[in-house]
Every structure is written in C-alpha cells, then in structure tokens.
Amino acid sequence: MNYDELLRENEALRERLSRLSEASLRITGDLDPGAVLQGVVDGARSLTGAGTAGLTALDERGQLWEFVTSGLTPEEHRLVLELPGGLEFFVHLGQLPEPLRVADFSAYTRAAGLPDIGPPLGPVGAFLRTPIRLLGRHVGDIYLAGKEGGGEFTQDDEETLALFASQAALAIANALRYREERRGREYLETLVNTSPVGVAVFDATTGGPLSLNREARRIVDGLRDPDQSAEQLLDVVSFRRADGREISLSEFPLARALSTGETVRAEEIVISVPDGRSVTTLINATPILSDEGIIETVVVTLQDLTPLEEIERQRAEFLGTVSHELRAPLTSIKGSAAALLRTPSTLDAAESQQFLRIIDNQADHILDLIGELLDAARIDAGVLSVSPEPSDAAVLVDRAVGLFQSGGGRSNVRIDLRPDLPRVLADRRRVEQVLTNLLSNAARHSPESSVIRVSAAIEGVHVVISVADDGVGVSAERLPYLFRRFFRAEGDQRDGVGAGLGLAVCKGIVEAHGGRIRAESDGPGRGATFTFTLPAAEDVARVAEREQSGRQPARVLAVDDDAQALRFVRDALTEAGYQVTATGDPQEALKLTEREQPRLVLLDLVLPGTDGIELMQDILRIADVPVIFLSGYGQDRVIARAFEMGADDYIVKPFSPTELAARVQAALRRRTGPARMAPSEPYVKGDLTIDYVQRLVSVAGQPVRLTAIEYEFLRELSVHAGRVLTHQHLLQRVWGKTEAETPRTIRTHLMRLRRKLGEDADNPQYIFAEPRVGYRMERPDATAGADQHFR
Incomplete structure (x- = not known):
C-alpha cells in the first residue's frame, strides 16, 4: 500500500x-x-x-x-x-x-x-x-x-x-x-398530591415553603384572605395546643424542627386567624439531613381533624337518636308489662290484649331498628348481600305500599306505573325495604292530608322508581349529603326521629343491585322526590338464545395495583360467569387490551406512574369498551371528572360481589341491549359518514378516531336526526346516568367531537345547538336506502 x-x-x-x-x-x-x-x-x-x-x-x-x-x-x-x-x-x-x-x-x-x-x-x-x-x-x-x-x-x-x-x-x-x-417520582408525587393528609416541605435555610400538596394548600387557603400571601398569614396566625394553651411561633413544631432538628410526632395544634376561622390539625415534622448531618429541609404533615371531629359529633348525635328510639318503645313495653304484672285481676280481657299488642308492636319496632343498624354495618363493610331475581316491578310497588299502610302509614298514596314496565332484577325483600323506608320518610316530612306519589318508568336498560311528597323540602346545598350515614344538621325540618340511617341503608341496598339513588327538591317548603334505579331483567328468550349459541363468557380486564383487591374482583366476577384477565401494571393493561380484546375494563383510580383516568383515555384509544372505576374516594369532583373523560360507571370501595357483578352486567347491557340498536344503513351528510355496523366514522373519506362516549354521542344524535334531543335525554342515553353529569359534561365532549369532525361551533355543519334545550343533527342526504331509516 x-x-x-x-x-x-x-x-x-x-x-x-x-x-x-x-x-x-x-x-x-x-x-x-x-x-x-x-x-x-x-x-x-x-x-x-x-x-x-x-x-x-x-x-x-x-x-x-x-x-x-x-x-x-x-x-x-x-x-x-x-x-x-x-x-x-x-x-x-x-x-x-x-x-x-x-x-x-x-x-x-x-x-x-x-x-x-x-x-x-x-x-x-x-x-x-x-x-x-x-x-x-x-x-x-x-x-x-x-x-x-x-x-x-x-x-x-x-x-x-x-x-x-x-x-x-x-x-x-x-x-x-x-x-x-x-415514573417512580411521578407515582410518589401522585401519592403525595392525592393524600388526604397535608404535606409541606420547608427549606431549612430560609424557612420558606418549597412545596405543598393539594391538601396542605387547601388548609392554608382556608385560613388566609384572597390577597394574603403565606408569609403574611404567618404574621397574624396564632397557635394553640389541645389543652388550650397558646404557643408562640418559635414553639411551633416546624420552628423546633428547623432550629434543633427535633422530630415532632403527633402534636395536636389549633391554628386560627383573628376573624375566628380555625382548623384543628395533627402535626408531624421530620428534618431531612445532608451527608454531613446538616438540616437541609423539613417535611411537615398536617392532618385536618375537622372531618373527624364532625364525624365524632355526628356519631354522638346518632347514638343519642338511637338511644331515644330504643328508650321510647322500651318505655312502652316496660309500662305495659308492669301494668299486666301489677293488676292482672282488675284488667278485663280487652285491656290485657291492648297491653300485649303494645308490647308486640314495640318489640317489632326495636327489631326493625336493630335490623337497620346491622344493615348499615354490612354496607360499611361492603358485605351486604342481595339475591336479585326477575321480579314484577308493579307487584313490588303494590306490596311495599301495602306493607307501609298496614304498618300504620297513611292511606293517601297515589301509584302511577306504566303498563309496559319490564321485570326488574331485584331482591324482593330488600327492594320492598327501600320503598317502605322512602314512603315512611315522605310521610314523616309532609302534611298528613297531602298525597304521596309513587311512579315508575323505563330509562334505557333500567326501571326508575320515584317516591314524591309535598312536604318540607330540602335545601340545594344539603341534597348531596342526605344519603350519608350519621348526617344530621340543626335547623332542618327533615331531621326528625329516625333520620340519618334509613336513607343510608336505602343507598346501600340500591347500589348492591347495580342501581343508583338520588334526591331532588326545588327547595325548602316545596317537597322532595327520591328516585332509584334497578336493572331491567334481560328477556328470557334472549338469554336462552345466547346460551344455545354457545357464546363465550364476556372477558373483563381488571387493573389494580392492590393484589388483594385484584384477587377479590377476579374471584367475584369469575363466580358470576365472566372471564377475568387481571394485572397491576398500567403498561401491561394497554397490551392486554389490544391482545385480549376485553368487553369491559375495571380500573383503580390511582395506579403506579399514572392515574386511572389517564390510563382510561389510553385504553379508549385502543378499544371501544365500557370502563368502570374502582375507587376508594367517592368525591363528587373526582367522579364527575371520570365521567367527563369517558367512564361508564364507578364503584366506591368497599363493595360486595353482588354489586360488582350487577354494575358490570348493567354496563355491558347498555352497550349491547335493544336501546342501543341503530340502523343498518350508514348515516351520510355531506362529508360525514357514520357506519353503524362497523362503528366507523369518517369525514371526506378519512377515518375519525372517537372515544366510546364520543361515538355514542354522535350515534344518538344521528339516529334521531331531524329531532332536538334534550340535555337530559343525552345524559341518560349516552352516559347512562341520572347523577353526577350536567350539561357541562355534554359541552366538554361536544367541543372535542367538533374538533375531530373539523367543524366550527360558530358555523356548524353537522351538530346544531338549540339554546337551553339540547342538540340536533339534520336528516341524512337522500341516498339510496338511507333516508327511510330516519323518518
């Protein structure tokens, strides 16, 4: 070279x-x-x-x-x-x-x-x-x-x-x-941010806050004025120990941890501001040291004890109510028994029978009260069992009204039932218990001369039963709390003897059936309506046809990082006849969705590296399946956000196997039942084509990827093209719910749907708004075979 x-x-x-x-x-x-x-x-x-x-x-x-x-x-x-x-x-x-x-x-x-x-x-x-x-x-x-x-x-x-x-x-x-x-950092941040305990990190050099989680910000915001900074708040705030002794800022646990490196454990401190606002907290402070032993930061946890104090107050008040209710019948029993024992020879047969009847009735009353207490305990533990079977809704209502009236209830009860009501899946004894409780509640809070109205109708795959009265009504701010156990408040006429437990039991029974219950009122003095849903029983012919066809059980994907909860879900659904695929890994869940093609997905709300709502959105991009959340929270805000993002339902832990199976069945039937049938011919309007058979949507020949909720929204409007669909109709038919969603839910999804369809809300081509009423789509183009399906 x-x-x-x-x-x-x-x-x-x-x-x-x-x-x-x-x-x-x-x-x-x-x-x-x-x-x-x-x-x-x-x-x-x-x-x-x-x-x-x-x-x-x-x-x-x-x-x-x-x-x-x-x-x-x-x-x-x-x-x-x-x-x-x-x-x-x-x-x-x-x-x-x-x-x-x-x-x-x-x-x-x-x-x-x-x-x-x-x-x-x-x-x-x-x-x-x-x-x-x-x-x-x-x-x-x-x-x-x-x-x-x-x-x-x-x-x-x-x-x-x-x-x-x-x-x-x-x-x-x-x-x-x-x-x-x-992912580990995001998971930790998610855990800290969603923690019900306030967490704050302070710089040891400056004493200033480095970070506060959501709960810590809530506590601070509850004390400071809108235009007041955290530093300004420290200038006016005062601290008091549980024994009432006021302490200076230098004695505050954070100050001690910053100055001496002392670890503070479980100190109860009342923090207050001059205008009287205060919060009772349980405080821990832990210094974080460098390798050289120098204090770098201090981590402080603050637990707001106000909810616990309120629960304790409600519990004490509830125990007082129960004691009163037990004392009243026991007093009657004691008095009647004493009369019988003291002067048996001077009483004639009628008087003796009257005393014995009082003893018998009051003993039944005590048994009913104890039964409700036991039911409430089972509901809290998630072990309330129901045995649903196909039942005639009209017969259930008639029997409940009969039990109510034979037990001393008023006779002026008006029943208004549709003649074509389907049978419902119900535990007869439990549903009759719900109805008699609601009837007693209505009678207790309305004039003796007024009429109690019981009605039932069909909504989608549910039968909706309502009990309405013309009584004292409920204020709007108190409606969401009526079904909470121990809930009582001063100055509300609906709080009488027996309030605080019956409605909580009703809620637990209805949800164990896979239904929902809600209360509505136009305000104090304007009456109230209590409404609950029960799943309609599947047509016997359809069941037989499905069994004869040999169709495989529906596959359900369950995602939860809690191994014990995952095992409970898997066992409960397997026992109910479903094929269950389970995982605790969010990334694995996406692969399983693509590979296994489940018909329904159960998601825990908080998962490692992501939250359930984000994972749901990823799943819905892969498959059009109903999603049910398993949540330990139950806050309306979290639930509403889940629905806005496309969730079909939610279950608050703990729950019974019966409720879980009922909710899964209801969600699947909402997707496949007769109420979801659509024309076989596609809808064509301009560049928009909706192929119902393939569940495909395209604009100008280009496919449009929609979430499950977005597709159902568009499908419902197009099937009823030429008609205005009200907000209530859309919420019920698309979301399948009667609570948590609002017209805002519709607007949120409509904005995304319009963006995907390429239309402007100010100059719409496909979806038209009718102010304060609802939405509509125009009839399809007069193509061969299509127009006849929309007449």
Whole structure:
C-alpha cells in the first residue's frame, strides 16, 4: 500500500469515526426512550448508507417492547408489523449470537426455511443485522436492508454498526433508567398530591415553603384572605395546643424542627386567624439531613381533624337518636308489662290484649331498628348481600305500599306505573325495604292530608322508581349529603326521629343491585322526590338464545395495583360467569387490551406512574369498551371528572360481589341491549359518514378516531336526526346516568367531537345547538336506502 492509499484510508477512517462520534452524541443527548430508539435507528441507517433500518428492543424478560423503523412511511411501518411469519423472522434473527451480513437476504430466508418477505420490504437483497448487548445481556437488534446506490454492506459497515450498537446499548439503558426514575417520582408525587393528609416541605435555610400538596394548600387557603400571601398569614396566625394553651411561633413544631432538628410526632395544634376561622390539625415534622448531618429541609404533615371531629359529633348525635328510639318503645313495653304484672285481676280481657299488642308492636319496632343498624354495618363493610331475581316491578310497588299502610302509614298514596314496565332484577325483600323506608320518610316530612306519589318508568336498560311528597323540602346545598350515614344538621325540618340511617341503608341496598339513588327538591317548603334505579331483567328468550349459541363468557380486564383487591374482583366476577384477565401494571393493561380484546375494563383510580383516568383515555384509544372505576374516594369532583373523560360507571370501595357483578352486567347491557340498536344503513351528510355496523366514522373519506362516549354521542344524535334531543335525554342515553353529569359534561365532549369532525361551533355543519334545550343533527342526504331509516 503506497502513501496516497494509506492517506486515503486514514482519512476515510477519521471520517467514519467522526460520524460515529456525532451519531453517539446525538443518542446520548436525549433521555426519552422513544427519541433515543428513533435516534439509534436513524443513526445506524446514516452511518452505513442503508435504504431502510429497523430496531427491536427487548425487556428484562426478553420480550419485545418496542419496534421502530427508519426510511419507511407510517403505512409501510404498519405493514412490516403485519408481515406473515414476522414473529418467527425476528425470533430467528434474535437467536443468532453474531452479526449477520448477506448479499441476498431473501435467498437466506428461503434457505433457513423462513416465510418469504413481501411488500413493503421484499424482496430484500443486501442485509445487515447486529445484536445490541449490555453487560452480556441481549437487549435488542438493529436491522439494515438495501444499500443506497446498490451494492452490499461491507466489513467496515459491520464493524461501524457493532461499535455504534455498543454505544446505543448504554444510551438505551440510561433512557430506560431515567424513565423508571421519572415514573417512580411521578407515582410518589401522585401519592403525595392525592393524600388526604397535608404535606409541606420547608427549606431549612430560609424557612420558606418549597412545596405543598393539594391538601396542605387547601388548609392554608382556608385560613388566609384572597390577597394574603403565606408569609403574611404567618404574621397574624396564632397557635394553640389541645389543652388550650397558646404557643408562640418559635414553639411551633416546624420552628423546633428547623432550629434543633427535633422530630415532632403527633402534636395536636389549633391554628386560627383573628376573624375566628380555625382548623384543628395533627402535626408531624421530620428534618431531612445532608451527608454531613446538616438540616437541609423539613417535611411537615398536617392532618385536618375537622372531618373527624364532625364525624365524632355526628356519631354522638346518632347514638343519642338511637338511644331515644330504643328508650321510647322500651318505655312502652316496660309500662305495659308492669301494668299486666301489677293488676292482672282488675284488667278485663280487652285491656290485657291492648297491653300485649303494645308490647308486640314495640318489640317489632326495636327489631326493625336493630335490623337497620346491622344493615348499615354490612354496607360499611361492603358485605351486604342481595339475591336479585326477575321480579314484577308493579307487584313490588303494590306490596311495599301495602306493607307501609298496614304498618300504620297513611292511606293517601297515589301509584302511577306504566303498563309496559319490564321485570326488574331485584331482591324482593330488600327492594320492598327501600320503598317502605322512602314512603315512611315522605310521610314523616309532609302534611298528613297531602298525597304521596309513587311512579315508575323505563330509562334505557333500567326501571326508575320515584317516591314524591309535598312536604318540607330540602335545601340545594344539603341534597348531596342526605344519603350519608350519621348526617344530621340543626335547623332542618327533615331531621326528625329516625333520620340519618334509613336513607343510608336505602343507598346501600340500591347500589348492591347495580342501581343508583338520588334526591331532588326545588327547595325548602316545596317537597322532595327520591328516585332509584334497578336493572331491567334481560328477556328470557334472549338469554336462552345466547346460551344455545354457545357464546363465550364476556372477558373483563381488571387493573389494580392492590393484589388483594385484584384477587377479590377476579374471584367475584369469575363466580358470576365472566372471564377475568387481571394485572397491576398500567403498561401491561394497554397490551392486554389490544391482545385480549376485553368487553369491559375495571380500573383503580390511582395506579403506579399514572392515574386511572389517564390510563382510561389510553385504553379508549385502543378499544371501544365500557370502563368502570374502582375507587376508594367517592368525591363528587373526582367522579364527575371520570365521567367527563369517558367512564361508564364507578364503584366506591368497599363493595360486595353482588354489586360488582350487577354494575358490570348493567354496563355491558347498555352497550349491547335493544336501546342501543341503530340502523343498518350508514348515516351520510355531506362529508360525514357514520357506519353503524362497523362503528366507523369518517369525514371526506378519512377515518375519525372517537372515544366510546364520543361515538355514542354522535350515534344518538344521528339516529334521531331531524329531532332536538334534550340535555337530559343525552345524559341518560349516552352516559347512562341520572347523577353526577350536567350539561357541562355534554359541552366538554361536544367541543372535542367538533374538533375531530373539523367543524366550527360558530358555523356548524353537522351538530346544531338549540339554546337551553339540547342538540340536533339534520336528516341524512337522500341516498339510496338511507333516508327511510330516519323518518
């Protein structure tokens, strides 16, 4: 080799090393795993002059977790994933211990007995594959196909790719480590932010707050004025111990922890401001030390004891009420028994019978009260059992009214039932208990001469039963609390003897059936209506037809990071006849949704690295399935947000197996029942096409991806094209609920739906608003066979 050739070779080597260094710097300069993988495959293609490139990344179990390409369009990328025998192809190459470089890869695959490679790759000529290894572990592969300008991959290409693969392994490992750390941090932040205990972190040098979670901000905001900063609040706030002794700011647990490094445990402190506002808190303070033992930060937890104090007050008041109710019948029993024992010879038979009747009636009253107490305890523990069976709704109502009247209730009860009511799935004894409780509640809070009205109607796959009175009514701010156990308040006429337990029991029984209960009132003095739902019994013929068809049980995907809760859900639904796939990993849940194609998904509200609502949105992008949340919270705000994002239902823990199975069945029937039938012909209006059979929506021939709720919203409007659908109609038919949602829910989804359809709310093409009423769509274009379905 002469000097010029050596010079050219050195120059080529320097150029190759320079490009290798640049490519390595690009992939190590990013910590997003997706961006790193794409950078690796782009860099490999650029370094070797390949026409196309691909990369498979493997997880710790050796399973494929990502596949990225370079030089292919999105459609070509999809076709590669769908190659016949593609998995066999990747498995074969992944088992090769050394790089593979061939001039004709199609010939190689035929010789190896692998399936032929078709479009968009085949036939493949020049090919180069290099494994990616990290500390001896196989973590992926790089594939190159088709040398630009023709020709084959060279030994230099193979060596360059091997060097680059070693750099790529480190970059991928760093990105994955960063992702895991970020997920762990996000999970911890989610736990802290959703904690019912306030958490605040303070800087030891300045004493100023570094971070406050949501509950800590709520406590602080409840004390400070709108224009007052946290520092200004400290100037006016005062602190008092549980024994009433006032302490200075320097004696406050935070100040002690900052100055002395003392760990403070469970100190009850009342924090108050001059205008009388105060909050009782249980405070812990823990200093965080550096490696040198210097205090860097102090973590303070504040538990607001106000709710606990209120619960204790309600509990004491409730016990007083129960004691009063027990004392009254016991007094009657004691008096009657004493009269019988004291003067048995002077009493005639009628008087003796009267005393015995009093004893018998009052003993029954005590038994009823004890029964309600036991039911309330079972509901709290989530073990209230019901045995639903197909029952005639009219018979249930008649029996309940009869029991109410025979027990001394008023006779002026008006029953208004539709003649075509379907049977309901109900535990007869329990539903009669609900109705008699509601009738007694109405009688207790309305004039003796007024009429109590009982009605029932059909709404979707539920039968709705209402009990209305013309009594004292309920204020709007108190309506949401009526069904809470122990709930009582001063100055409200509806709080009488027996209030605070019966409605809570009614709520537990109805929810155990898979229904919901609500109260409505126009305000004090204007009466109240209590309404609950029961699932309509499935038609016997449909059940028989389904059983004869041999259809497989519905598959349900359950996602919860609590192994015990997951096992409970799996066992309960398996016992109810469902096929259950369970996981505690949110990422695994997405893969299972795609692979198993469940008909329904159960999600816990808080999951590692994400929350249930975010995961639900990811699932709905993959599959159009109903989603039910399993929540330990029960706050209206959280539930409303879940519904706005597309949830079908929710269950508050703890719950019974019966309620879980009932809610799953109701959600599935809302999707598949007769109320959801749509025309077989598509709806076509201008560029918009809705194919009901395929559940596909397109605009100008381009498919539009909708969430389950968005599709149901559009379907309901289009099926009733030419008619205005009210807000209430849409809320019931699309969301399948009678509580939590509001017209705002509709507007939120409509805004997203319009954006996806490409229409402007100010100049709509498809969906038209009727102010203060609802929404409508115009009749479809008069295409063959379509118009007749919308007349």
